[in-house]
Amino acid sequence: MAQNETIQLDHGAGGLASRRLLERVFAKHLANDVLAQMDDAAVLAAPGGRLVVSTDSFVVDPLFFPGGDIGCLAVHGTVNDVAMRGGRPLYLTAGFVLEEGLALADLERVVASMGRAAAQAGVKVIAGDTKVVGRGQADKLFINTAGIGVLADGLELGASRARAGDAVLVSGTLGDHGVTIMAARQGLGLDLSTRSDTAPLADLVADVLAACPGARLFRDPTRGGLATALKEIAEASGVAMELDEAAIPIAGAVAGACELLGLDPLYLANEGKLICVAPAEQAQAALAAMRGHRLGDRAAIIGRAVAEKPGRVWLNTAVGGRRLLEMLSGEPLPRIC
């Protein structure tokens, strides 16, 4: 691949150029036995029991940022959605929309990152598609992934399963992804020393479930952040949530950047953290399991579900006040994922 090659419209035409792109970039980095069928659709043995299926589109700007890029993010985002329902992610599909003029080297860097992330997450990319649109009709590169996982018998997790008395945990610091993208995009010229937390969470979920089989639900607080995710859970479960601000882990660099940029970390996107709601008596076991995992070393119990005023999310502030958290409203950070 020449250094300065770019995407042309005929790369999306379904002819010879499309096939060459497929072979030189996609097959090279995403190869596996199912994708190698190279047909209209992939055929595979049905995993038994129940399937977990999810989809996400990724439009993050910029494509490359401290801690990751759109390629690994497109893997993590979808395998994490599957994992939040308790599914073990097995397969991904990947659809690309490319802007004419995109540097082929950038595309290959993204696809290579996807390949590494898929291998790390234990999933195969089994079907793909590429479309090309003209200059100015898309911004460089968008990716959609759909994920298929298998769900163990008897496992029932979901946003409506929280009960009054349950503990609320998070697996680590909040806001790292959101603040990093914001800083990268603003071209602030500041080195905020933050990095995206983008990471695959299925192993962490499995560890927590082994230690805390009664876990009610997992949720990865991506767009909308912790506050929006908990508000949705509170409404779906018919409970209120009470959070202790002092217990919520936020990295020093993120807290500083939020102050500088005027952002609330409770509403920032995370791409490698999860919320877990668990029965109070299993909360310490869940916490220990999180802390025993590489991705959960700053896990914390941050609050509890209560019966009064279902649907509300309260924050007991560090200075002794009490604040009601609503869903994210407005768009502080477009194209965060």
Added chain:
Amino acid sequence: MAQNETIQLDHGAGGLASRRLLERVFAKHLANDVLAQMDDAAVLAAPGGRLVVSTDSFVVDPLFFPGGDIGCLAVHGTVNDVAMRGGRPLYLTAGFVLEEGLALADLERVVASMGRAAAQAGVKVIAGDTKVVGRGQADKLFINTAGIGVLADGLELGASRARAGDAVLVSGTLGDHGVTIMAARQGLGLDLSTRSDTAPLADLVADVLAACPGARLFRDPTRGGLATALKEIAEASGVAMELDEAAIPIAGAVAGACELLGLDPLYLANEGKLICVAPAEQAQAALAAMRGHRLGDRAAIIGRAVAEKPGRVWLNTAVGGRRLLEMLSGEPLPRIC
């Protein structure tokens, strides 16, 4: 929904506006029991045996065209890829990338069309996602769908299964979709009286398989058209293909438009037609099955697979010549699907 409402960035932020859009447009038109779980991912009973999985992104310009729109196309394109491997399509995921400023009424028209197409094709949309990008960062609306189907035991279809002596059939006229999009986009001010053929093909495949259980493969000649699809099959199977131009069905209006626009219908996209390669002795049965189906009334046997010079596709022209067909090269029609 007010008449003049448009998509705003906060519709993609994952907060309150996102949820309202989900409820008012997506849930309204795509409702089913699985989608109603409204969680990070959908859980469903695994269909038995083998799965067939495919994905496609849709960037067609314009969004609405004679015979269809991007919404029904996004259903048909993916269920057809599943059907071409013999799969019965069951589930779809749908990921939307919306441009800020898109009219909500246009979005709803697209999603409603998707809902009707899904119902007609017998599939449920079980998971979805919406992202919004700023003005000028996408062209109105892109859709990605991934499809999951189930494959009957013992059924083995694929591009590498054609054998010398087999018959090559098409289920109807070629080029209708490609010419229609081209004419719609050029704003030629001509009424070419053509319509896209966009349609779901799984029932047609099932009818052909019932009559012709030895069918080797099906392929829907979308981007790249008949010529590119047959070239791929010839290469994958290690046979040559010999086509009779006079036998290839092309609607009069399409032939006229192709002449006017300087297009070759053998390279134009189709969205509701299939190629079938079948053993010669079952070809008449396959043809009769196609003609007995609403979507196959102009089906024809258009040629045969031969052993000599594997990988080549020959066209015996109507005037008695012989022409070699190569894969599509260049991009005559960007954003055709």
